[in-house]
Amino acid sequence: MASVEDVPLLETQGLSKRFAGLEAVKSVDLRLEKETVRAIIGPNGAGKTTLVNLISGRLKPTSGKIYYRGVDITNLPAHKRASMGIVYTFQIVSLFPSLTVFENVVLAVQRRLGRGILLRLDRDSVYRQSEKALELVGLEDEAELEAGALPYGHQRLLDIAMALALQPVLLILDEPTQGLSAGEIEKITDLVKKLSKNTTILLIEHNISVVMELAHKITVMADGSILAEGPPSEVEKDVRVQSIYLGV
Amino acid sequence: MREIGSLPAIFHLSIIAALFVAQFILPPFHHSMLTRIMVLAAYASGYNILLGYTGLMSLGHAMLFSTGLYSVGLTILYLGFEPLAAFTVALISSLVISLLLGAITLRTSGVFFLIVTMIFSQVFYLTTLYFNNITYGDQGFVISQYLHPINMGFFQIDFADRTVKYNLSLLVFSVAFLLSLYVSRSPLGLVLAAIKENPDRAEMLGYNTYRYKLIAFALSGTIAGMSGAVYALVFSYIGSSLAFIHNSINPLLWTLLGGAGTTTGPLVGTMLMVYVIDVTSSFTESYLVVVGIALILIILGFPKGIVGSIRKRWLTWLP
Numbered sequence A: 001m002a003s004v005e006d007v008p009l010l011e012t013q014g015l016s017k018r019f020a021g022l023e024a025v026k027s028v029d030l031r032l033e034k035e036t037v038r039a040i041i042g043p044n045g046a047g048k049t050t051l052v053n054l055i056s057g058r059l060k061p062t063s064g065k066i067y068y069r070g071v072d073i074t075n076l077p078a079h080k081r082a083s084m085g086i087v088y089t090f091q092i093v094s095l096f097p098s099l100t101v102f103e104n105v106v107l108a109v110q111r112r113l114g115r116g117i118l119l120r121l122d123r124d125s126v127y128r129q130s131e132k133a134l135e136l137v138g139l140e141d142e143a144e145l146e147a148g149a150l151p152y153g154h155q156r157l158l159d160i161a162m163a164l165a166l167q168p169v170l171l172i173l174d175e176p177t178q179g180l181s182a183g184e185i186e187k188i189t190d191l192v193k194k195l196s197k198n199t200t201i202l203l204i205e206h207n208i209s210v211v212m213e214l215a216h217k218i219t220v221m222a223d224g225s226i227l228a229e230g231p232p233s234e235v236e237k238d239v240r241v242q243s244i245y246l247g248v
Numbered sequence B: 001m002r003e004i005g006s007l008p009a010i011f012h013l014s015i016i017a018a019l020f021v022a023q024f025i026l027p028p029f030h031h032s033m034l035t036r037i038m039v040l041a042a043y044a045s046g047y048n049i050l051l052g053y054t055g056l057m058s059l060g061h062a063m064l065f066s067t068g069l070y071s072v073g074l075t076i077l078y079l080g081f082e083p084l085a086a087f088t089v090a091l092i093s094s095l096v097i098s099l100l101l102g103a104i105t106l107r108t109s110g111v112f113f114l115i116v117t118m119i120f121s122q123v124f125y126l127t128t129l130y131f132n133n134i135t136y137g138d139q140g141f142v143i144s145q146y147l148h149p150i151n152m153g154f155f156q157i158d159f160a161d162r163t164v165k166y167n168l169s170l171l172v173f174s175v176a177f178l179l180s181l182y183v184s185r186s187p188l189g190l191v192l193a194a195i196k197e198n199p200d201r202a203e204m205l206g207y208n209t210y211r212y213k214l215i216a217f218a219l220s221g222t223i224a225g226m227s228g229a230v231y232a233l234v235f236s237y238i239g240s241s242l243a244f245i246h247n248s249i250n251p252l253l254w255t256l257l258g259g260a261g262t263t264t265g266p267l268v269g270t271m272l273m274v275y276v277i278d279v280t281s282s283f284t285e286s287y288l289v290v291v292g293i294a295l296i297l298i299i300l301g302f303p304k305g306i307v308g309s310i311r312k313r314w315l316t317w318l319p
Helices: A047-055 A077-083 A103-111 A123-137 A154-166 A182-195 A208-214 A232-237 A239-246 B006-025 B029-053 B061-079 B083-105 B112-131 B161-185 B187-195 B199-206 B210-235 B245-258 B265-283 B287-301 B306-313
Strands: A010-019 A022-034 A039-041 A063-067 A086-089 A170-174 A200-205 A217-222 A224-232
Touching: A010 A047, A010 A103, A010 A208, A022 A047, A022 A224, A039 A047, A039 B245, A047 A077, A047 A086, A047 A170, A047 B265, A077 A086, A086 A224, A103 A123, A103 A154, A103 A239, A103 B187, A154 A170, A154 A217, A170 B210, A182 A200, A182 A208, A182 B187, A200 A208, A208 B306, A217 A232, A224 A232, A224 A239, A224 B061, B006 B029, B006 B161, B029 B061, B029 B161, B029 B210, B029 B245, B029 B265, B061 B083, B061 B112, B061 B210, B083 B112, B083 B210, B083 B245, B112 B245, B161 B210, B187 B199, B187 B210, B199 B210, B245 B265, B245 B306, B265 B287, B265 B306
Parallel strands: A039 A200, A039 A217, A086 A170, A170 A200
Antiparallel strands: A010 A022, A010 A063, A217 A224
């Protein structure tokens, strides 16, 4: 008998996505355990981003099912999934560039605290929590700047601050360290480590040392399918993985 | 941050106060010009909530304006409604029609939204022509003889009185103007700004962007209907020409000229256009050429509209 504890946080069954002749994701069965960091690695075009887009609801699968806490969410729109705690950060930084840094975070916080047309919003809590979210990534001094005016690395941090302000249950990070300096990568790595104590994280990442440092488990994808799965130490040794991914 | 703030609040109330005082100073000609401008500026302000603050360009607002116009006209002409009852019918019907129209058209976006709203509006226009035995089509009808004064105890509200006309226009303008201020500075307005800028990201933050766009559409459409209703009460004329696409393009033009996404832009744009047309048409028949040239020059000088450009250069606190 499966108890409640055994239900994985997220499970996909036979998840497939076909784009006009190209099968980007082929019958993927993925199980994410609570409060762990799962990394998905694989060469470009392996279907990683498509897979997380299916999970976040930005894309509809051609076939297959997605379960979140045991509930079928396959047909729920993206905004519903976001309000259920499945939070996705885009591969390319995605902000509201002409709004201020603070307003960007406020948007995340007020969505979580507000209802309807946001008439009865406790502004004090919104502001306090927004400030906290900015402090977490160290952007509090840039709060009044336009988001679009921030340097790239800081935009990435703001993007993550917005995701955190939603208090995600499952946080999907799509290449969060892409284009960042070594110092910024370290900052994000620390942040993810701290978060992983009470958040489940699904991480797409090309930087292998980041993956090895953070992931409890690694899923290797190639050609739209899962090629291998296991703890970092095992995956590293897998010959097939080495040949297709690590280039050995 | 996203609070109305005392400076903008004082600024907006001062504009309303100035418009109120103007009626005691202005000569009759400008008095009636301003009456007209304020009704049309209310219409443009409602339009601006959709275009300027939500980023949706509609060409269907003539239908919503006319819903208010005909609601007042037909209920007074055929059902003998009192002005206030007719106005209430206009408010409700324009809210219902804008929710319906929005629910359908907001499934599209961009150019398609523009075209679909225009098609619905043209169908509405043709319908008013088709049933000309009821609506009197292009020729229209006048309701002044049915507009009985409202007794308020101490005084009477007589719709033929120019002071009543002026203040009715001021009232509808103030409502639209203050609603715009609210939208520009409220949490709701922040969501609309987010949708305008990056709808994908807004959706991923958990906002049902369709629903928020529908709210903006309904607000904008109800203000359009309210303006149409007041137009009928003040000018007493109800005709198909006001449902024609021309009347959808007008608020777009006024808003862009004054500054989309600014609360005062629609008023400035409407005022300028109404006066420019009036002045030029008095000395040439091909006045639209002059208007066109004037528009080009203004847009060259003020690419973000007049108030939009002023805000960018000098008064950054302007909502």
